[in-house]
Each structure stands twice: as structure tokens, then as C-alpha cells.
Amino acid sequence: MAKALPSRSENYSEWYNELVKKADLAENSDVRGCMVIKPYGYSIWEKMQQDLDRRFKETGHTNAYFPLFIPKSYLSKEADHVEGFAKECAVVTHYRLKNAEDGSGVVVDPEAKLEDELIVRPTSETVIWNTYRKWIQSYRDLPILVNQWANVVRWEMRTRLFLRTAEFLWQEGHTAHATKDEAIAETKQMLDVYAEFAEDIMGVPVVKGVKTESERFAGALDTYCIEALMQDGKALQAGTSHFLGQNFAKAFDVKFADKDGKLDLVWGTSWGVSTRLMGALIMAHSDDEGLVLPPNLAPIQVVIVPIYKGEEQLAQVSEKALEIQSALRKRGISVKFDNRDTHRPGWKFAEYELKGVPVRLALGARDLENGTVEVARRDTKEKNTYQLENIDQIVADLLEAIQSNIYNKAKSYRDEHITKVDSYEEFKEVLEKKGGFVSAHWDGTKETEAKIKEETKATIRCIPLDNKLEDGVCIYSGKPSTQRVLFAKAY
Numbered sequence: 001m002a003k004a005l006p007s008r009s010e011n012y013s014e015w016y017n018e019l020v021k022k023a024d025l026a027e028n029s030d031v032r033g034c035m036v037i038k039p040y041g042y043s044i045w046e047k048m049q050q051d052l053d054r055r056f057k058e059t060g061h062t063n064a065y066f067p068l069f070i071p072k073s074y075l076s077k078e079a080d081h082v083e084g085f086a087k088e089c090a091v092v093t094h095y096r097l098k099n100a101e102d103g104s105g106v107v108v109d110p111e112a113k114l115e116d117e118l119i120v121r122p123t124s125e126t127v128i129w130n131t132y133r134k135w136i137q138s139y140r141d142l143p144i145l146v147n148q149w150a151n152v153v154r155w156e157m158r159t160r161l162f163l164r165t166a167e168f169l170w171q172e173g174h175t176a177h178a179t180k181d182e183a184i185a186e187t188k189q190m191l192d193v194y195a196e197f198a199e200d201i202m203g204v205p206v207v208k209g210v211k212t213e214s215e216r217f218a219g220a221l222d223t224y225c226i227e228a229l230m231q232d233g234k235a236l237q238a239g240t241s242h243f244l245g246q247n248f249a250k251a252f253d254v255k256f257a258d259k260d261g262k263l264d265l266v267w268g269t270s271w272g273v274s275t276r277l278m279g280a281l282i283m284a285h286s287d288d289e290g291l292v293l294p295p296n297l298a299p300i301q302v303v304i305v306p307i308y309k310g311e312e313q314l315a316q317v318s319e320k321a322l323e324i325q326s327a328l329r330k331r332g333i334s335v336k337f338d339n340r341d342t343h344r345p346g347w348k349f350a351e352y353e354l355k356g357v358p359v360r361l362a363l364g365a366r367d368l369e370n371g372t373v374e375v376a377r378r379d380t381k382e383k384n385t386y387q388l389e390n391i392d393q394i395v396a397d398l399l400e401a402i403q404s405n406i407y408n409k410a411k412s413y414r415d416e417h418i419t420k421v422d423s424y425e426e427f428k429e430v431l432e433k434k435g436g437f438v439s440a441h442w443d444g445t446k447e448t449e450a451k452i453k454e455e456t457k458a459t460i461r462c463i464p465l466d467n468k469l470e471d472g473v474c475i476y477s478g479k480p481s482t483q484r485v486l487f488a489k490a491y
Helices: 012-022 039-058 079-088 125-135 180-200 247-251 276-285 310-330 345-354 365-370 391-416 424-433 446-456
Strands: 026-028 035-037 069-071 090-094 097-099 106-108 113-120 144-153 167-177 206-210 222-229 235-245 255-257 263-265 267-274 302-307 335-337 359-364 372-377 383-387 418-420 437-441 459-464 484-488
Touching: 012 026, 012 276, 035 039, 039 144, 039 167, 039 180, 039 276, 079 247, 125 144, 125 167, 125 247, 167 180, 180 206, 180 222, 180 235, 180 267, 222 276, 222 391, 222 459, 222 484, 235 247, 235 276, 247 267, 267 276, 276 391, 302 310, 302 345, 310 335, 310 359, 310 365, 310 391, 345 359, 359 365, 359 391, 365 372, 372 391, 383 391, 391 418, 424 437, 424 446, 446 459
Parallel strands: 302 335, 302 359, 418 437
Antiparallel strands: 026 035, 069 113, 090 113, 097 106, 144 167, 167 267, 206 222, 206 459, 222 235, 235 267, 255 263, 359 372, 372 383, 437 484, 459 484
């Protein structure tokens, strides 16, 4: 397999695009702005889904499904929400096609115009809160803790595989509560769920924070987020959790009778992560040779490649390889024994390196004589020879070490790329030469935030939740500031 990936240092963007395609994760579709997620890429997304879904259910949530189509009139009910999504909406205006009279093909039937046009789901707050109005009458009906796995459409002009496509996959949680405190606690709880998943499963360190008013979700009172740093020094928003207050309850007249019989508006949250996490996974860990996957998400955690000459050696090596495979699978480790005779071992080594398989075992006739096996780890490219006895325990321990190493390497990079600055000149210099997160004082105004974005393309990624109060002056306006925020250029 000819890898021929561009290097990250020469062209990070091209490296990413080529890696996604060459590693068989996804490809561009003939449908403008959309992607085809290939089986290997979808296997990684499935593992993400499974782990997140388990976490959601452990925190009391259940899955449901709501319509793909949303009446246009629903979006008119919450002013900030419609303004935030209006430019990205795909609209269904007709419900029927017919054959063209000139025989040139099918055309839209002008007689089949919808009275209330339908929006293809960009997010589901409106259709879900319209439904909640029917579900909620009393405090006994609360809380509602619902999650939906679905696809959404946001009509993007400039698309990029996994990071920004017109259609993408995600989950969206939508909860309803009797009190403000319950809703805020839910919002923060789900942010913690996302952060733990990103760090423990993806191996990606994140900063937990809250968005500025300019950056928060349309229709929310507060947006909490996890921000990750990619190897090119750009930030990527990896997940968001929104405190909606009573905005959507007010828009859709969702009220409940409390214990005293008094009617009140319901408090709401929404939270979500998407296939954008695939982009984060790739860009946080991979190298110039291909993917580097954390074992917790690798579809194939171990591959066994036989080295042999002739059918007799193949039979001997295969017998031992299948023994190893069985022992590893009993430990819950996913293993592939690649005994294809259509490719040479060197080709297979390159293929599994490109696809980020964490551990590779090479087993030949000489190894059988010596009772050994060659073990290569993808993250450090180290090769060592181990005794076949207890190889299942050795590999299990190695996978844990790889998971930790991948996270620690990403964390070291992230920590080295958080830079405090106290002047605008220093701010611009760090953005240009070093990149990463820039910790700086900001005066809290939209005007200053917009000016900095316009002049540098850097945005306030978040106000970190662990911020300490610190008197200072805004790097741009010179006005007083009580805390630092994190700026970065971002995807």
C-alpha cells in the first residue's frame, strides 16, 4: 500500500484530508457537501456511540426519536433560535415529482406545494419542545431525560470531511426540569460526561468552560463546552451542553402544575456531540505515517501477521496464531489474524500502520522454534520480542500503556501550548508563531471580541470553569478585567 501522505509540517490540511481517505475512514459523496462514512470509519463512530450511550443511560437518560422534518412555523416561535440557524436551513417546499412533458426526466410538480414548508432538521429543540407540551402537565411528569441519535443538516458552503459537512451524525440530549437548579445541574453533569469520554476514551485532553454571549448556542442562556487542541495549534470544540432556561418552554407554552397546583414554565437543557469527534481523534494523535488510534476506540486492537514460506509453515504458524487470538478475545480484546496470501507481510505492516492498529504481532516459523513473537506498538513504533507464554497478559498491559501514553502525549502538547500574554502585540505574535490557546484578559464586551476576531481570526474559545479571579486590563481596549479567557484560532 502506497501511503504517500503529505507531512503535517508541510501541509497540515492536505495531510488531514489525505489521511481520512487513505485510511478508509470516509470519502466525499456525489451529493454536494455530504460524505460517505466507510466501514472502518463507521466502526470507530460505533465505538464512540456505544460508550457514550452507556454513559447517558447510567445518568438516567433514555433514547427516543423525533421527526427529521420540522414545520417552518416552529422555528418562528423562538427568535434567537431561528436567527442562529436561518442561514443553514434546507427547506422542503414540495411533496411530489412528475415526468416532464418533453420527456427530459422528472420535475417538481408545481401543484404539490406544501402549505407549511418543512425544515430538514438542523437541531431538534423546536420539534421536541412542541412534543413536550403534550407530555408535561404536572411536576410528576418531570424530569424528562431524553437523548436522540440522529442525522442533521446544516447547509455549509465550505465543507471538510468529519469537521464540517452539510449532513452529519450526532446525538442530542433534550431534558425538561421543574427547577432552574435542576436544569443547571443537568447541563454541568453532561459536560462532565463529555469531558470524561474525551479524555478517558478518546485520549484527548479538554478544557471545560462556558462560551461568551456571542458564541453561545442560539436560544440558550448559557453554553458550556469542552475545547480540545489539535496538533497544528488550532482549537476544536468537541462538545457543548446548553442551559436553555425557560426560553423554549415559553415559546411552545410548556407549563406544569407544581405541588401547590401553581402553573409554571418548564426549565430546559440540550447537549450534543457529533461525528466532528472523528476529526478531533485524527488530528490530536495521528502522525505522518497514518492514524494513531487509542486502543479504547480502535476497531482492531491487535493484528497478527504470519511470516511463512510454504503451506507447512503457514499451517504451523496459523495454529499458534489462532491460539493467541482466542486467548486475547477471552480478555475482550479485538484481534484480526491476517492470513491473506494476496499481500506480503511488509504491505500488511504498512496498511495496519496507516490504519492506526495499536499493536501488531509478527509470528514466523523461527519464532515458534524460539517460543517468541515480535510485538510492535503503533504509538511509539517500538518493536520488542516477547515469550509466547503469557502473551495475552503482555498485550493487555501494553494496550493500557498505549492508551495512557497517547493521552499524556496530547496533554503535554496542549499544556505547552497554553500561553499567557498581557499585551496585544504579544497576543498576535503567539498566534502567528506558536499557536495554541492564548490566555489573556478581555473587557467582556462584544465589540472587543468582534474586533479581535476580525483582526486576528482568533475567537474566545471559552471562559474556563476553573478560572481564578485576577485583576488586569484587556489586551485590546485597556479597560479593567477580572479574569483571563482562552483565545485560539479554531476549526
